[in-house]
Amino acid sequence: MKPHFARCWLLPPLLAALAAAPARALGPAEVFAQVSPSVWRVQTLDRDGLLLGQGSGVVIAPQQLVTNCHVLAKARRVQVRHEGQGQALPARLVLWDPPRDLCQLSVDGLTAPAVPLQPTPQVAVGQPAYAIGHPKGLDLTMSAGLVSSLRRNDASQLVLIQTSAAISGGSSGGGLFSDQGALLGLTTIASVTADAQNLNFAIPADWIADLPRRHAAGQAALAAARAGSAASK
Amino acid sequence: MNPAATGVMCRLSPSPTPHRGLAAPARGPRRWAGLLPLVAGLGVAGCAAPQLGADGSLPATVPRYSAPPLGQPSARLLLRGSVPPGERYALFRLEDAQQCQRPQLVTEGGGPLPAPLPVLVAADTLTTLDFIVLRPGNAGCAVRWSFTPKAGRSYLVQGVALPAGCTARAVDVTAPDRPVPVPDALLRTAANQRCLPLAQSRPMNESSLIQGGQLGGEAVLNTRATAQDLQGLIAP
Numbered sequence: 001m002k003p004h005f006a007r008c009w010l011l012p013p014l015l016a017a018l019a020a021a022p023a024r025a026l027g028p029a030e031v032f033a034q035v036s037p038s039v040w041r042v043q044t045l046d047r048d049g050l051l052l053g054q055g056s057g058v059v060i061a062p063q064q065l066v067t068n069c070h071v072l073a074k075a076r077r078v079q080v081r082h083e084g085q086g087q088a089l090p091a092r093l094v095l096w097d098p099p100r101d102l103c104q105l106s107v108d109g110l111t112a113p114a115v116p117l118q119p120t121p122q123v124a125v126g127q128p129a130y131a132i133g134h135p136k137g138l139d140l141t142m143s144a145g146l147v148s149s150l151r152r153n154d155a156s157q158l159v160l161i162q163t164s165a166a167i168s169g170g171s172s173g174g175g176l177f178s179d180q181g182a183l184l185g186l187t188t189i190a191s192v193t194a195d196a197q198n199l200n201f202a203i204p205a206d207w208i209a210d211l212p213r214r215h216a217a218g219q220a221a222l223a224a225a226r227a228g229s230a231a232s233k
Numbered sequence: 234m235n236p237a238a239t240g241v242m243c244r245l246s247p248s249p250t251p252h253r254g255l256a257a258p259a260r261g262p263r264r265w266a267g268l269l270p271l272v273a274g275l276g277v278a279g280c281a282a283p284q285l286g287a288d289g290s291l292p293a294t295v296p297r298y299s300a301p302p303l304g305q306p307s308a309r310l311l312l313r314g315s316v317p318p319g320e321r322y323a324l325f326r327l328e329d330a331q332q333c334q335r336p337q338l339v340t341e342g343g344g345p346l347p348a349p350l351p352v353l354v355a356a357d358t359l360t361t362l363d364f365i366v367l368r369p370g371n372a373g374c375a376v377r378w379s380f381t382p383k384a385g386r387s388y389l390v391q392g393v394a395l396p397a398g399c400t401a402r403a404v405d406v407t408a409p410d411r412p413v414p415v416p417d418a419l420l421r422t423a424a425n426q427r428c429l430p431l432a433q434s435r436p437m438n439e440s441s442l443i444q445g446g447q448l449g450g451e452a453v454l455n456t457r458a459t460a461q462d463l464q465g466l467i468a469p
Contacts, residue, residue, distance in 0.1 A: 047465075069458070069460075069462075070462075072462075072466055074462050074465065075463075075465055076466070093463060093467060096460055096463055096467070098455070098463065099448050099453035099454060099455055099456060099458045100452075100454055101454050103463070151444070151445070152445075153446055155447050157445075157447065157452035159444070159446075159452050159453075159454060160445065160454070188454070214451070218460075
């Protein structure tokens with residue numbers, strides 16, 4: 001009986017230790033297998049239905065996908081597609097926050113799984129980072145690197161996650177993922193200059209969680225401004 | 234520091250965009266000029282460079298700039314450049330800031346010249362400047378922009394000669410360890426246009442994305458971004 005008692009006594013701290021331990025890091029192939037179904041190509045069309053531009057987007061909730069607003073600039077229609085899927089799915093812009101370059105699309109019939117968001121305070125410089133997107137129209141391209149730095153504004157608020165994971169034109173709105181498959185941010189800006197290498201940037205995932213609130217606030221301010229303008233006429 | 238603009242040699246095509254957003258337009262690239270502090274963004278400059286003399290000096294006939302009288306509200310203007318041996322750089326102020334007319338040499342550097350001394354410019358007055366790379370017997374390269382200096386502030390114009398052009402940036406260095414983009418700087422040059430009307434000029438500091446900003450106390454990437462470009466997708 002005594003040994004059995006000892007084992008029971010040890011169990012709670014053991015479980016607590018296991019719960020506190022970080023989950024096993026996934027290999028790059030595992031990360032890709034886990035999250036790539038959630039990374040879609042975003043295509044914009046002009047008034048005449050001609051292709052205007054393209055970027056990437058990440059599924060963050062059922063039938064909801066986020067991308068950079070600049071991907072959608074000047075578009076009249078937007079659609080998303082995924083490798084191996086024959087037909088593009090039409091999408092609707094439902095939330096937007098241009099100052100953060102963050103837009104959310106609603107896509108009927110989108111069955112892709114949502115990825116979890118990594119709370120930004122948990123992002124650490126030096127942790128592995130994987131970028132997945134559709135650069136140059138190359139479907140589901142993955143690159144590996146690190147979180148290189150956390151870029152802040154003058155008020156010391158986080159603005160961008162800097163990464164050494166390679167990204168290129170068309171990656172806008174793609175995902176920067178942790179080695180747990182959580183979304184660190186949306187790849188947004190790349191450095192393409194002769195004297196700089198691997199200087200790439202993603203807007204933080206916390207901004208995605210914040211999008212509905214900021215969108216609503218923006219719309220309320222707009223409505224108030226319109227009402228004020230109408231009243232003054 | 235944040236970038237300002239890239240100029241090109243007058244006879245050459247625009248230089249590549251150093252940094253950009255990552256959307257891949259089907260028709261021509263979307264360019265976010267210069268997103269890093271390290272280099273400048275895209276701008277296109279016209280030929281405004283006077284020919285150098287055989288010794289590489291500017292002709293004495295080039296009108297010289299006169300600083301505002303002492304006691305008048307003014308800002309400090311500094312110039313730094315990096316050019317290959319045999320080339321020089323200079324800063325011109327356009328007396329007619331609106332129409333980009335009547336250039337006046339503010340200061341110059343490069344070659345055997347020491348680093349240019351700071352000069353004063355009138356505050357609260359629209360000011361149009363050209364950063365110019367001077368190449369003997371060759372087309373020059375210029376970047377032109379306008380802004381309104383604020384009294385008591387210091388502005389640095391920093392330019393670099395590139396094989397296919399030049400870059401220049403204008404930053405507020407009033408706090409030298411925390412240079413910031415000049416908020417109202419407008420790039421006046423574009424492809425084949427040497428003096429864009431102010432209303433058509435694009436803000437230089439749209440290129441300062443990696444420094445971001447703040448709106449209503451919250452962090453944002455671009456304080457000037459609006460939903461204007463999304464109107465085609467916003468349901469009424």
